[in-house]
Amino acid sequence: MILKQIWTANAYRNFNYLIACSETGEALAIDPLDYEKCLRVAKEEGWNITQILNTHEHRDHTGGNEPMVRKTGAKILAHKNARDKIAGMARGLGAGDVVKVGKTVELEALDTPGHTMSHVCLLSHTDQPASAAIRYSMPAPGIAIMAAIRQSFTRRFLSSSPSCPNRH
Numbered sequence: 001m002i003l004k005q006i007w008t009a010n011a012y013r014n015f016n017y018l019i020a021c022s023e024t025g026e027a028l029a030i031d032p033l034d035y036e037k038c039l040r041v042a043k044e045e046g047w048n049i050t051q052i053l054n055t056h057e058h059r060d061h062t063g064g065n066e067p068m069v070r071k072t073g074a075k076i077l078a079h080k081n082a083r084d085k086i087a088g089m090a091r092g093l094g095a096g097d098v099v100k101v102g103k104t105v106e107l108e109a110l111d112t113p114g115h116t117m118s119h120v121c122l123l124s125h126t127d128q129p130a131s132a133a134i135r136y137s138m139p140a141p142g143i144a145i146m147a148a149i150r151q152s153f154t155r156r157f158l159s160s161s162p163s164c165p166n167r168h
């Protein structure tokens with residue numbers, strides 16, 4: 001997995017990301033607001049952007065979708081509950097869904113409510129150490145949101161805890 005962090009140098013102070021398969025050159029663009037910069041980096045690297053992933057529905061993360069789809073034909077992925085907020089979504093992600101990029105990259109979608117209630121993070125299963133590719137800013141959440149975060153993470157991490165082979 002090759003990860004490129006792209007600094008947009010705009011007033012939003014967000015990063016855009018490209019994640020590429022080292023074998024096929026297929027790439028996933030994450031929150032490509034500065035689609036021109038992302039396309040330039042992809043071109044320099046010889047990558048082909050086939051998917052766009054929005055971590056959440058805010059305009060400073062989705063604003064580059066439309067022109068990037070026009071230039072690349074990439075499919076848009078985001079949290080399944082963001083369908084009515086993000087135009088042209090091709091795939092809605094739930095907790096545990098896997099996003100494949102080319103042959104070598106597999107990213108698990110994590111349901112991470114907080115900043116918005118339809119927010120995803122990605123966890124790499126194909127690189128060691130596992131790397132969370134997405135960062136998100138989170139203002140102090142309210143109690144209901146904290147409960148949703150706890151529920152989501154408890155579900156995720158309890159389900160992956162190792163079980164004792166001798167216990168049935």
Ligand SMILES: [Zn+2]
Pocket residue numbers: 056058115
């Ligand atoms: Zn936001």
